Amino acid sequence: MADPTTNGTPAPSSLRLKTGLAEMLKGGVIMDVMDVDQAVIAEGAGAVAVMALERVPAMIRAEGGVARMSHPGMIRAIQAAVSIPVMAKVRIGHFVEAQVLEHLKVDFIDESEVLTPADELHHIDKHKFTTPFVCGAKDLGEALRRIAEGAAMIRTKGEPGTGDVIHAVKHMRQITSEIRALTVLDDTELYAAAKNLRAPYEIVKMVAKSGQLPVPNFSAGGIATPADAALMMQLGAQTVFVGSGIFMKEGNIKLQVNSYVPGDVFRPTDMLHDKPVLPELIGQDVHEKHFGKLRNPIERAEAESRARAIVRAATHFDNPAVIAEASDECVGAMKGLAVGNIQEADMMQHRGW
Amino acid sequence: MDPTGSTQREKPLTIGVLALQGAFEVHAAMLRSLGAEPVLIRRPEQLVQPDGTPKVDGLILPGGESSTFLRHLERDGFFDLLDTFVRQTPTFGTCAGAILLATHVTNPSQRSFAALDITVERNAYGRQLDSTILREPTTLSADPLEMVFIRAPRITRTGPGVQTLASRDGDPVLVREGHLLAATFHPELSTDSRVHQLFLDLIEEKLEISAK
Known part of the structure; x- marks a missing residue:
């Protein structure tokens, strides 16, 4: 992988290590997880990495408030529980959250529009960090500006937390068609193209010559089913991020994949001996004999089936027989929210510039 | 870079690259630059004929997440098929691929083909x-070898039949046992193609022996 800032000469070792890890993540699925139980399910299903965050985009969208970097204790617990890379998000421009995540030895930092932005003008200067960064983009100019700032991976933004793939498709098509358009320009035209893209000329020239981004290009934002994952891979994504699609059910409620722990009380959605918990037990303390028992084996199996099916579809993205089989084995899908019904001002994709 | 044996061939060597996940594209590009023909392998039937004869001259198990590879291999008898394949056909494992070839895996322990007598x-x-x-010295010809380590595993033990070709702080990082080659670093991310050339030479060697 050549360095976008020097155009062709061997990249400095730091950038090669950053894009090198992105190479290792290709052809897979990166899953948003909100606790250790979900991280273990993701790894067991074949995720190539997990994104540790306190609320998935669908919950942030529903609950509102300021969304920030995850609690360090939660990140450490997930790092201790799984052997695959652990990623975490920082607010756009919040370089101190990034310093904290680097200190925690997070494997990849996502400077993400899913969280509430911390700077109206500046993204993080990512060259200053040893930890690789991934950033979202809606179009080629945005992608190249992030690469100029030091991003080692781009993910098309889509519209997070919706389960509607339409803008993931839109942004991937936008970037690939803009790249194709660059490849037929002559040297003089490339200067004007750089001006129009609002991106550094050297990187624009590099993309024009190679016909691809100088860093891996992944896809995110609304991918909810095995067929969605395969669709994005066929459109040119090299890996997919799945956020709210695996661990959420109707009404923006988490699937219950965890166990009872000391101090818990029974909740209305709990299962006991594979039956809904009796009404008189709701609100009562969980008895010692239930510690370690799954709260809801049915919902855990549902989450596992979705995670496994999306992983298979991402690998066999060009094989309809396998995608059909994966879709068949997949239980349920998040209900989702059609992007067409979201007000422009509520869209996360317009954060970042 | 000295393209030895392979230049004399009429037909280029066909090398499978396991493409379930990971750095398969960069391996394929490196093989192409050395005159070999890479074939991406995602399904068992792409690797062997119905009678079990290999469709390729050699196989690369790339870097990526070994736990992800195993989930995919659990299906359709792919694990058992590869288990047999790597005992008979030249195979090169890098990073996660080296983990799959090893006799023992730790931190955490997991299933492997146990074809190459190392602990990883x-x-x-x-x-x-x-x-x-x-950049470390190696038993390969010429200069020290550039080695790109990414979340790398460590070879903590080598069996008596295993030859160490390069080391890092005393731990082997490039090893060979017969027709099997393993690296804990990523030669596909380097501009130095000597390790891939070594693998192609090893295949030529094996093909010459079986032709005699």
Whole structure:
């Protein structure tokens, strides 16, 4: 992988290590997880990495408030529980959250529009960090500006937390068609193209010559089913991020994949001996004999089936027989929210510039 | 870079690259630059004929996440098929691929083909922040070898039949046992193609022996 800032000469070792890890993540699925139980399910299903965050985009969208970097204790617990890379998000421009995540030895930092932005003008200067960064983009100019700032991976933004793939498709098509358009320009035209893209000329020239981004290009934002994952891979994504699609059910409620722990009380959605918990037990303390028992084996199996099916579809993205089989084995899908019904001002994709 | 044996061939060597996940594209590009023909392998039937005869001259198991590879291999008898394949056909494992070939895996322990007599500790050098690029001496010809380590595993034991071709702080990082080659670093991310050339030479060697 050549360095976008020097155009062709061997990249400095730091950038090669950053894009090198992105190479290792290709052809897979990166899953948003909100606790250790979900991280273990993701790894067991074949995720190539997990994104540790306190609320998935669908919950942030529903609950509102300021969304920030995850609690360090939660990140450490997930790092201790799984052997695959652990990623975490920082607010756009919040370089101190990034310093904290680097200190925690997070494997990849996502400077993400899913969280509430911390700077109206500046993204993080990512060259200053040893930890690789991934950033979202809606179009080629945005992608190249992030690469100029030091991003080692781009993910098309889509519209997070919706389960509607339409803008993931839109942004991937936008970037690939803009790249194709660059490849037929002559040297003089490339200067004007750089001006129009609002991106550094050297990187624009590099993309024009190679016909691809100088860093891996992944896809995110609304991918909810095995067929969605395969669709994005066929459109040119090299890996997919799945956020709210695996661990959420109707009404923006988490699937219950965890166990009872000391101090818990029974909740209305709990299962006991594979039956809904009796009404008189709701609100009562969980008895010692239930510690370690799954709260809801049915919902855990549902989450596992979705995670496994999306992983298979991402690998066999060009094989309809396998995608059909994966879709068949997949239980349920998040209900989702059609992007067409979201007000422009509520869209996360317009954060970042 | 000295393209030895392979230039004399009429037909280029066909090398399978396991493409379930990971750095398969960069391996394929490196093979192409050396005149071999890479074939991406995602399904068992792409690797062997119905009678079990290999469709390729050799196989690369790339870097990626070994736990992800195993989930995919659990299906359709792919694990057992590869288990047999790697005992008979030249195979080169890098990073996660080396973990799959090893007799023993630790941190955590997991299933492997147990074809190459080494013990491998996963993520032994730490997390991505501890990834590094080193230049170390090797038994290969000419200059020290550039080695790109990414969340690398460590070979903690080699069996008596295993030859160490390069080391890092006393731990083997490039090893060979017969027709099997394994690296804990990523030669596909380097501009130095000597390790891939070594693998192609090893295949030529084996093909010459079986032709006699």
